[in-house]
Structures are given as structure tokens and as C-alpha cells.
Amino acid sequence: MLAGTSRRVIGSLVKLPQxxxxxxxxxxxxxxxxxxxxxxxxxxIGTVGISSYAQNALGDIVYVQLPDVGTTFEQSDxxxxxxxxxxxxxxxxxxxxxxxxxxxxxxxxxxxxxKSCYENGWLFxxxxxxxxxxxxxxxxxxxxxxLKSQEE
Amino acid sequence: MSSAVLRVLCLGTLPYxxxxxxxxxxxxxxxxKEPSALNTLLVLQHPPVYTTGIRSKEYSTDDEFRLxxxxxxxxxxxxxxxxxxxxxxxxxxYPILNLTCYNKNxxxxxxxxxxxxxxxxxxxGVLASTSPHTGVWVGNNKICAIGLxxxxxxxxxxxxxxxxxxxxxxxxxxxxxxxxxxxxxxSKELGRNFSVEEGTGxxxxxxxxxxxxxxxxxxxxxxxxxxxxILKRAFYEKC
Numbered sequence: 001m002l003a004g005t006s007r008r009v010i011g012s013l014v015k016l017p018q019x020x021x022x023x024x025x026x027x028x029x030x031x032x033x034x035x036x037x038x039x040x041x042x043x044x045i046g047t048v049g050i051s052s053y054a055q056n057a058l059g060d061i062v063y064v065q066l067p068d069v070g071t072t073f074e075q076s077d078x079x080x081x082x083x084x085x086x087x088x089x090x091x092x093x094x095x096x097x098x099x100x101x102x103x104x105x106x107x108x109x110x111x112x113x114x115k116s117c118y119e120n121g122w123l124f125x126x127x128x129x130x131x132x133x134x135x136x137x138x139x140x141x142x143x144x145x146x147l148k149s150q151e152e
Numbered sequence: 153m154s155s156a157v158l159r160v161l162c163l164g165t166l167p168y169x170x171x172x173x174x175x176x177x178x179x180x181x182x183x184x185k186e187p188s189a190l191n192t193l194l195v196l197q198h199p200p201v202y203t204t205g206i207r208s209k210e211y212s213t214d215d216e217f218r219l220x221x222x223x224x225x226x227x228x229x230x231x232x233x234x235x236x237x238x239x240x241x242x243x244x245x246y247p248i249l250n251l252t253c254y255n256k257n258x259x260x261x262x263x264x265x266x267x268x269x270x271x272x273x274x275x276x277g278v279l280a281s282t283s284p285h286t287g288v289w290v291g292n293n294k295i296c297a298i299g300l301x302x303x304x305x306x307x308x309x310x311x312x313x314x315x316x317x318x319x320x321x322x323x324x325x326x327x328x329x330x331x332x333x334x335x336x337x338x339s340k341e342l343g344r345n346f347s348v349e350e351g352t353g354x355x356x357x358x359x360x361x362x363x364x365x366x367x368x369x370x371x372x373x374x375x376x377x378x379x380x381x382i383l384k385r386a387f388y389e390k391c
Contacts, residue, residue, distance in 0.1 A: 035304070057257040063207050063232075078303075081206055085262045086233040086286040086328075087300035087307075088206045
């Protein structure tokens with residue numbers, strides 16, 4: 001009984017809004033899709049890029065087609081393209097949301113995606129409309145395992 | 153490593169926009185993993201047309217108007233590569249493939265296309281090679297252009313091998329956006345007429361070898377029926 005009372009007191013003293021405990025908004029590091037995009041979430045903003053495996057598989061990137069600010073996507077929608085070896089490969093949005101920024105540096109210097117795919121070679125940022133979607137993506141370990149299974 | 157069978161449809165001469173409808177149909181089937189979906193190779197020629205890739209903004213409406221005034225069509229596409237020309241006498245091939253079936257990434261696939269064309273040239277005694285610029289070259293002159301699109305690992309667009317195409321069409325553009333380089337054809341290199349029909353057999357054989365992919369050549373009647381069905385459906389869906 002006492003324990004129950006203590007729990008009720010604690011509950012009223014320390015209000016814990018559920019949304020702050022959504023796993024999406026904690027610093028989880030990068031999450032990956034099975035199409036080799038990554039998303040790094042900070043609050044409600046996700047930064048999107050392609051993985052090292054992807055940039056290597058594409059070869060030298062010569063053109064980056066990014067979505068305009070304000071465009072909205074559902075998870076897995078086509079959101080852009082990267083051109084290498086005269087082939088334009090589609091990029092897919094890792095999450096649902098709207099684009100709030102795009103990396104003009106990679107538009108001017110597409111090779112940044114090859115040289116710095118996780119840092120300066122980010123593609124665009126989006127405000128997530130369904131942060132819980134991030135939970136379904138792969139973390140570093142799962143993505144490594146996924147890459148190994150692709151090689152077999 | 154398993155090798156997927158490749159269905160070949162020889163389409164004769166088909167306008168560019170109609171071929172695009174076919175390409176998109178076969179691509180959709182493979183992307184959707186339809187049970188009936190098969191890796192498909194379209195082999196054809198186009199009436200005169202200039203096409204651009206995703207870097208389409210480099211070509212203005214003035215460019216478009218100017219090129220159309222020469223009697224060609226003009227089409228902006230989502231493939232890689234810059235501007236090129238397709239026309240009679242040029243063997244055009246669109247491999248609509250799921251690259252996962254062939255265990256190749258896009259770089260390896262482009263390389264396989266280049267190698268198969270080099271092998272065709274080699275059979276004919278034409279010394280062809282690759283260069284830092286994607287495509288197949290005879291010295292400083294491009295004999296085969298390549299431009300692809302990849303959607304969920306399914307490819308569309310493809311290659312264009314100059315057999316006996318009138319090379320003057322290329323005078324109106326900077327082919328593939330590369331200055332100080334020219335174009336050539338198998339006919340020009342051999343000093344005799346070399347037709348698309350002659351090139352098709354050689355190309356299919358070398359592509360099949362390079363991709364380690366057995367071919368099923370669909371017969372003419374079946375091809376006509378299939379193409380007609382797909383184009384009719386697309387027409388009615390548009391209405």
C-alpha cells in the first residue's frame with residue numbers, strides 16, 4: 001500500500017510527458033534503410049544521407065538531385081537522385097515528413113557525397129511527421145549484418 | 153551465382169515516347185515483384201530524336217526548338233548522362249533488369265555493357281575501349297553511348313551503338329556534353345555499310361555471354377501482340 005502511495009506521489013511530482021520518451025528523439029545515432037539511406041534524428045529533425053556502402057557502389061557521383069524545401073514525403077517515397085557512371089539512381093526518403101533544408105554544398109560539389117557521406121555529404125533535412133517510423137529502421141549493428149547478408 | 157534468363161523483344165523502329173511506355177511497364181512489373189515479371193531486353197531503333205538526362209536544366213527551350221528545327225523530336229528523361237541523339241542506323245537496347253538477379257551493382261552493370269560492346273567491336277576488328285567517360289570509344293570518338301536509370305535496383309534506358317547512323321545529326325550537339333571528342337560508327341570504322349540487323353545478332357550474343365544470362369528471343373507475332381496490349385492499355389489509362 002505504501003509503495004503504491006509512493007508511486008502516486010512520484011507520479012504527481014515528476015510529470016513525464018510521454019512524447020519526450022519516444023525512442024526516436026533520443027540520440028540513437030544513425031539509422032539505416034535497406035536501400036542504404038541513413039537518417040540521423042535530433043529532436044524532430046532528421047538529417048538524411050547515403051551510406052558508405054552506397055557511395056562506393058555508385059562510383060564517382062557527378063550530379064545530385066535534391067528535393068525542394070517544403071516538399072513532403074511518406075516513408076520510402078522517391079525523393080531525389082544521384083548520378084554516377086551515366087546512371088541516375090533514385091534516393092528514397094527514410095521517413096515521412098517535410099523537407100526543411102537541402103545541402104547546397106553537395107549540389108555544387110557532388111563528389112562530397114563520396115568523400116564525406118556521413119558528414120559534409122548529407123543530402124537534406126526533414127521535419128518528421130511520424131517519428132515512430134525511425135524505430136523500424138536498422139541501427140549500425142543491424143545494418144552491418146544486413147550488408148554481410150547481401151554479400152553472401 | 154545464379155544467372156537470370158533474359159527475354160528479348162526486337163521491336164523494329166518505334167518512337168521514343170512509345171518505347172518509354174514499354175520500359176516503364178516492364179520496370180513497374182519488376183519493381184512490384186509481379187509473379188509474371190521477367191527481366192526484359194528491348195532492342196530497337198528510333199526515328200530521329202535528341203534526348204537529355206536528369207541534368208536537363210543545361211538545355212533550354214531554345215536548344216529544344218533549335219534541335220526540333222532539324223527534323224528531330226526532343227525528349228527530356230530521367231536517365232543519367234547528358235544530351236545524345238538516337239536515329240535510324242543506331243542499335244538501341246534497353247535492358248530492363250533487376251540487378252539483384254545478376255548480383256551486380258550499377259558500376260559493374262555499366263562495365264558489363266561496355267565490355268559486351270567492346271567484344272562486338274573486337275569480333276569485327278574494330279579497336280574499341282573504355283575511357284574515364286562512360287561509353288565505348290574508338291580513340292577519341294564515341295561509338296556507343298550509355299545512359300541508365302535505376303529504380304529499386306531495376307534498370308531502364310540503356311545503350312545506343314552507332315551502326316550506320318548518319319553522324320551529321322551529332323553536329324548539332326556536344327554529344328554527351330563532352331567537348332573535344334567526336335563520334336563514330338561501325339560503318340565508318342569498317343569502311344563499309346554495317347546495318348543494325350547485322351549488329352543485333354552480335355550484340356545479343358556478347359551481352360548474353362557478359363551477363364552470363366541465357367536469352368529467350370520472343371517471336372515477332374508474340375512481340376507485336378504484347379507491345380500492342382501494353383500501348384493500348386497506357387493510352388486508355390491516360391484518357
